[in-house]
Amino acid sequence: MLPLCSLHIIFVIMFYSIMSGRSVHSVLVGLVCLALASAICCSSVGSSNNIMCLESERHALLQFKQGLVDESNALASWENKKDCCKWRGIACNNQTGHVTRLDLPFISFNYTEVPLRGEISHSLLELPYLNYLDLSYNDFGGMIIPKFIGSLSQLKELKLAAADFSGPVPPQLGNLSNLHTLDLSFNDFEGMMVPKFIGSLSQLKELKLAAADFSGPVPPQLGNLSNLHTLDLSFNDFEGMMVPKFIGFLSQLKELKLAAADFSGPVPPQLGNLSNLHTLDLSVNHDASSENLEWLSHLSSLRYLNMARLNLSEAVNWPQSLSKLTLLTELQLSQCNLPDVNLRSLSFINSSTSLQLLDLSWNSLNSSIFYWIANVSSNFVHIDLSFNNLESPIPDVFTSMLSLVTLYLSSNQLEGLIPDVFTSMLSLVTLDLSRNQLEGGIPKSFQNLCSLESLTLWSNQLSENIEDSVKTLSCAENTLETLHLCLNQLWGSWPDLKRFSKLRELDLSINQLNGSVPESVGQLSSLEFLSLGGNSFTGVITESHFLNLSRLQILELSGNRFSINLSSDWNPPFQLGLLGMSSCKVGPAFPSGF
Numbered sequence: 001m002l003p004l005c006s007l008h009i010i011f012v013i014m015f016y017s018i019m020s021g022r023s024v025h026s027v028l029v030g031l032v033c034l035a036l037a038s039a040i041c042c043s044s045v046g047s048s049n050n051i052m053c054l055e056s057e058r059h060a061l062l063q064f065k066q067g068l069v070d071e072s073n074a075l076a077s078w079e080n081k082k083d084c085c086k087w088r089g090i091a092c093n094n095q096t097g098h099v100t101r102l103d104l105p106f107i108s109f110n111y112t113e114v115p116l117r118g119e120i121s122h123s124l125l126e127l128p129y130l131n132y133l134d135l136s137y138n139d140f141g142g143m144i145i146p147k148f149i150g151s152l153s154q155l156k157e158l159k160l161a162a163a164d165f166s167g168p169v170p171p172q173l174g175n176l177s178n179l180h181t182l183d184l185s186f187n188d189f190e191g192m193m194v195p196k197f198i199g200s201l202s203q204l205k206e207l208k209l210a211a212a213d214f215s216g217p218v219p220p221q222l223g224n225l226s227n228l229h230t231l232d233l234s235f236n237d238f239e240g241m242m243v244p245k246f247i248g249f250l251s252q253l254k255e256l257k258l259a260a261a262d263f264s265g266p267v268p269p270q271l272g273n274l275s276n277l278h279t280l281d282l283s284v285n286h287d288a289s290s291e292n293l294e295w296l297s298h299l300s301s302l303r304y305l306n307m308a309r310l311n312l313s314e315a316v317n318w319p320q321s322l323s324k325l326t327l328l329t330e331l332q333l334s335q336c337n338l339p340d341v342n343l344r345s346l347s348f349i350n351s352s353t354s355l356q357l358l359d360l361s362w363n364s365l366n367s368s369i370f371y372w373i374a375n376v377s378s379n380f381v382h383i384d385l386s387f388n389n390l391e392s393p394i395p396d397v398f399t400s401m402l403s404l405v406t407l408y409l410s411s412n413q414l415e416g417l418i419p420d421v422f423t424s425m426l427s428l429v430t431l432d433l434s435r436n437q438l439e440g441g442i443p444k445s446f447q448n449l450c451s452l453e454s455l456t457l458w459s460n461q462l463s464e465n466i467e468d469s470v471k472t473l474s475c476a477e478n479t480l481e482t483l484h485l486c487l488n489q490l491w492g493s494w495p496d497l498k499r500f501s502k503l504r505e506l507d508l509s510i511n512q513l514n515g516s517v518p519e520s521v522g523q524l525s526s527l528e529f530l531s532l533g534g535n536s537f538t539g540v541i542t543e544s545h546f547l548n549l550s551r552l553q554i555l556e557l558s559g560n561r562f563s564i565n566l567s568s569d570w571n572p573p574f575q576l577g578l579l580g581m582s583s584c585k586v587g588p589a590f591p592s593g594f
Contacts (some may be wrong), residue, residue, distance in 0.1 A: 051085075365385070
């Protein structure tokens with residue numbers, strides 16, 4: 001009798017075939033073939049539920065377990081009387097029962113759990129169909145990767161990242177001709193070169209060797225990996241070595257990460273051949289440079305580019321090259337010593353709607369950068385222009401940036417009033433305008449910033465009643481965590497802050513504030529940092545001021561005329577890392593645990 005699944009398929013096809021005018025004979029011939037195929041298919045699906053792992057492979061897994069130290073009982077499901085295909089980290093072929101995957105990375109958010117330790121048993125050789133092995137993030141105590149792993153000939157993915165292996169990497173791994181993924185990142189192969197044999201793994205698509213302490217030149221044999229999609233050599237020690245030119249001929253590369261690898265010399269323009277590249281990270285290679293970024297403009301698929309702390313002081317064509325990367329969503333060029341180009345005179349700039357994250361901090365850019373930003377994208381989520389030479393008032397280019405979440409303009413020479421350009425930034429979470437020459441106060445338009453979590457305005461020339469400043473921020477009562485207003489000329493008495501329940505950092509120091517501080521400050525239960533120094537506050541500070549401040553770590557009251565009146569036997573609900581009380585009157589008693 002035909003299975004139900006076959007009958008259903010036959011009914012549907014017969015109906016549509018007759019309706020379309022086909023002959024009954026042709027329909028029946030087709031249905032016989034289909035019925036036989038469906039019967040076989042349905043039969044094998046049904047029987048697969050009864051397939052269990054092979055006894056020899058279950059025994060091999062139990063031997064593997066015996067060599068491990070499993071303090072967290074992660075392998076509790078590995079018991080003699082259970083089907084090993086149902087054990088944690090094990091997957092089997094549902095038709096043959098052969099074990100195909102051993103997936104045991106240590107991933108835990110429970111701080112009481114610890115990774116696996118011990119030895120890796122040769123019994124894994126009894127798993128001839130194993131094609132996936134992941135022992136990442138465990139702790140193998142500096143042992144060398146076992147040579148026998150090179151005999152697991154069916155392996156397609158080998159992941160041993162951050163498992164505390166040391167060198168040398170056994171050349172036997174070069175026998176893994178079916179390998180697609182090799183991840184040896186975050187181990188300790190100090191003083192070892194990247195193994196040449198890796199170049200013989202012709203099927204390799206993903207090679208991750210980050211933070212593995214490799215040194216010496218990158219072997220040219222890696223240039224044979226024509227199928228490579230991902231190459232990560234970040235955080236190694238290739239001191240004095242140039243970025244290899246052959247990388248530019250790995251035409252299938254989509255992701256290239258060479259960050260903090262101590263490369264030096266010019267970046268080879270051959271990287272411009274990588275037309276499939278969507279991620280390029282050359283950051284934190286202090287002695288590397290690029291005098292001409294024309295090669296960059298050919299990377300038409302690029303979405304992520306990080307060249308922070310790469311010397312680009314001679315790359316005067318950086319704006320032209322970057323403007324051609326129309327798919328770019330993230331650009332990081334912090335501390336690149338970018339040449340100061342007058343961007344207002346450049347008429348070539350095409351608008352790109354892709355760029356969302358922009359970091360040009362710690363360069364010497366002038367205010368014409370605002371013109372470039374306005375023409376490059378209107379979909380920014382993050383902009384960092386801090387530590388540049390931006391002058392004049394904050395321009396209105398930000399008015400249309402409705403998606404902006406974080407904006408850093410600190411440590412420039414911006415002046416004038418804070419404009420109303422932030423009115424429509426309803427998603428703004430972080431705003432840093434510190435260390436400029438801004439005047440006036442917090443504009444009324446800030447009443448719309450209901451998502452604001454961090455506002456940093458310290459070291460400006462703001463001058464207004466601080467009570468007005470705080471009222472302007474009333475919409476952020478339930479979100480504001482950081483408020484830094486120090487080193488301004490704000491005046492008045494203590495503002496009403498008791499509704500700012502999430503406030504963690506409050507810095508009002510070095511202003512012109514006076515009067516007493518109410519006990520309601522003790523209701524700011526999230527407070528970790530409180531700095532009021534350098535004002536003219538007066539009044540008595542008692543235990544009530546600290547009633548619910550259990551998270552307080554830093555308290556600065558210096559330079560005021562407070563009277564600190566605390567009982568000697570009072571046990572504060574917090575433990576301070578820093579306390580400043582100079583110029584304050586303390587006593588007659590003071591708690592020893594304060």
